Amino acid sequence: MSRATVEFRDFSFTYAGMKIPAVRGINFSVEEGSIALLAGASGSGKSTILRSINGLIPHIYPGEYKGDVFVDGQSVIETETFELARKIGFLFQNPENQIFMFTVERDVAFGLENLGYEPKEIKKKVEWALKLLGISDLAKRSPSELSDGQKQRVALAGSLVMDPKIIVLDEPTSLLDPKTAQEVVHLVEDLKRTLGLTVILVEHRLELVSAIADKIIILNKGEVFAEGKPDQILAKDNLHEAGLSIPPIIELQKRLGLVDSDAVAMDVDDFLQRFVQKWQL
Amino acid sequence: MMLSHGSEGGYELAHVLLEGLKFRYQRTIVHRLDPRVKLLLTLTLFVIALMSSNIYDEALTFTAILIPASLAKSIRRLLRLLVYSLAFSAFIFIINYIFTHSLFSSSIVTVRFLGIVASTSMFFMTTSPDEVEYVLRWFRLPRDFVFAFATSIRFVPVLMMDLTQIIDAQKSRGLELDKGGPIKRIRNLVPVLIPLVVNALVRSSELAEAMEARGYGATEKPTSMYSLKMTKVDYLAVAIILTAAALLLSLFLHVV
Numbered sequence: 001m002s003r004a005t006v007e008f009r010d011f012s013f014t015y016a017g018m019k020i021p022a023v024r025g026i027n028f029s030v031e032e033g034s035i036a037l038l039a040g041a042s043g044s045g046k047s048t049i050l051r052s053i054n055g056l057i058p059h060i061y062p063g064e065y066k067g068d069v070f071v072d073g074q075s076v077i078e079t080e081t082f083e084l085a086r087k088i089g090f091l092f093q094n095p096e097n098q099i100f101m102f103t104v105e106r107d108v109a110f111g112l113e114n115l116g117y118e119p120k121e122i123k124k125k126v127e128w129a130l131k132l133l134g135i136s137d138l139a140k141r142s143p144s145e146l147s148d149g150q151k152q153r154v155a156l157a158g159s160l161v162m163d164p165k166i167i168v169l170d171e172p173t174s175l176l177d178p179k180t181a182q183e184v185v186h187l188v189e190d191l192k193r194t195l196g197l198t199v200i201l202v203e204h205r206l207e208l209v210s211a212i213a214d215k216i217i218i219l220n221k222g223e224v225f226a227e228g229k230p231d232q233i234l235a236k237d238n239l240h241e242a243g244l245s246i247p248p249i250i251e252l253q254k255r256l257g258l259v260d261s262d263a264v265a266m267d268v269d270d271f272l273q274r275f276v277q278k279w280q281l
Numbered sequence: 282m283m284l285s286h287g288s289e290g291g292y293e294l295a296h297v298l299l300e301g302l303k304f305r306y307q308r309t310i311v312h313r314l315d316p317r318v319k320l321l322l323t324l325t326l327f328v329i330a331l332m333s334s335n336i337y338d339e340a341l342t343f344t345a346i347l348i349p350a351s352l353a354k355s356i357r358r359l360l361r362l363l364v365y366s367l368a369f370s371a372f373i374f375i376i377n378y379i380f381t382h383s384l385f386s387s388s389i390v391t392v393r394f395l396g397i398v399a400s401t402s403m404f405f406m407t408t409s410p411d412e413v414e415y416v417l418r419w420f421r422l423p424r425d426f427v428f429a430f431a432t433s434i435r436f437v438p439v440l441m442m443d444l445t446q447i448i449d450a451q452k453s454r455g456l457e458l459d460k461g462g463p464i465k466r467i468r469n470l471v472p473v474l475i476p477l478v479v480n481a482l483v484r485s486s487e488l489a490e491a492m493e494a495r496g497y498g499a500t501e502k503p504t505s506m507y508s509l510k511m512t513k514v515d516y517l518a519v520a521i522i523l524t525a526a527a528l529l530l531s532l533f534l535h536v537v
Contacts, residue, residue: 082496094487112506113503113505119508
């Protein structure tokens with residue numbers, strides 16, 4: 001059995017100056033080399049959970065911290081944010097806000113420069129990351145000339161170049177058109193497979209990413225509302241209580257009475273198979 | 282980038298000036314020079330422009346500015362920028378005339394101002410923000426200062442885009458920026474500036490988080506993928522710049 005790379009143990013956090021905890025009693029873990037989907041409505045505590053993984057909570061955002069969060073076996077509260085930065089790659093919602101430099105290659109190099117890598121090694125790693133994400137031809141371009149999808153890839157390259165074990169993506173498709181969003185989702189799946197990364201993905205659009213997730217954790221009002229395998233979670237009838245809409249393919253199965261033993265088909269092929277079996281076509 | 286449909290004069294002027302100063306890479310000998318050499322060239326032209334005190338000096342100064350501008354294939358951009366600086370030049374001329382009552386000295390000061398604008402613009406036209414950052418690092422300025430400077434330049438187009446969207450959004454809700462007297466026009470800007478500042482604050486907060494996530498401040502001495510290296514051409518350029526500067530200044534000061 002693979003070990004937990006990220007683990008929340010009875011974790012609660014109240015931001016300084018606030019009376020109500022942003023999250024409370026959080027217990028879940030993400031296994032090494034898996035994709036975990038973190039979903040929930042606005043204000044459900046997703047951002048707090050993400051900040052707790054990369055150490056911004058409690059190192060940058062003060063407040064009342066209870067319980068423990070472990071990343072790769074190390075307690076976040078006892079680890080500096082830059083040490084966590086070596087282990088965790090972070091992709092924010094808006095890639096524009098995490099591209100600092102004037103050329104793509106220099107931006108990808110930014111993290112390595114901060115960690116004090118030798119120039120030769122930086123060049124080698126930057127070339128590798130650009131090639132991995134298929135953006136070698138953009139190396140000398142200015143970020144302001146790129147499309148949103150390209151910016152997303154540059155930001156991802158800037159995270160992956162630091163050779164993280166875990167990659168956290170905060171609604172990476174929210175600003176993208178459907179086709180580019182789908183490409184990013186496939187890219188994430190490929191990266192997980194080829195690099196053996198642990199992926200934590202925050203996303204509202206369950207239909208887009210639930211098929212690639214190994215686990216879904218649904219947050220509601222600062223608590224874990226549901227946790228489990230995607231087909232089990234999506235078969236539940238109460239997702240709307242957490243402010244989430246059910247993916248159309250799941251809704252269709254529910255209406256056709258194809259949901260049995262708390263499991264649903266996650267993709268069209270699986271759905272058709274169930275459909276044929278059910279109606280003996 | 283357009284500011285908005287039927288943008289007001291002030292925004293358009295700011296936009297043109299920003300576009301005029303924007304770096305555009307061209308395969309010219311000036312663009313390829315080491316940024317420190319370009320800075321030396323700019324400072325030299327700046328001093329020459331400042332020291333010019335008669336019509337012959339001014340003519341020599343502008344010749345000295347136009348030679349590198351021509352090599353950088355930037356003469357047209359430079360002239361366009363100078364045309365847009367004419368309004369401010371006229372203001373300088375009038376103020377000078379009020380105090381000196383001399384058409385000649387007011388004209389010299391005004392042309393000197395245009396020389397200063399042209400010489401400093403040359404630097405920004407031919408030096409990428411990336412190179413500017415390397416120069417600042419080379420001067421061993423504090424890392425936080427250099428990073429703040431570089432980031433503020435990097436985000437100019439982003440903030441301009443925000444501004445465009447906010448103006449368009451507010452106009453679609455009936456805001457008329459160009460209506461009323463000067464006071465009213467300033468007050469009209471409030472619904473544009475408030476969301477712009479709020480956006481910038483939200484953006485800066487996310488930026489700070491992204492910096493932390495990429496190890497900013499992890500080490501006292503961060504490294505750099507590239508470093509500045511002078512070539513033979515750069516040394517030759519330094520020699521030409523210094524010789525030309527010495528010659529011009531001695532002419533200005535009537536040493537020869």
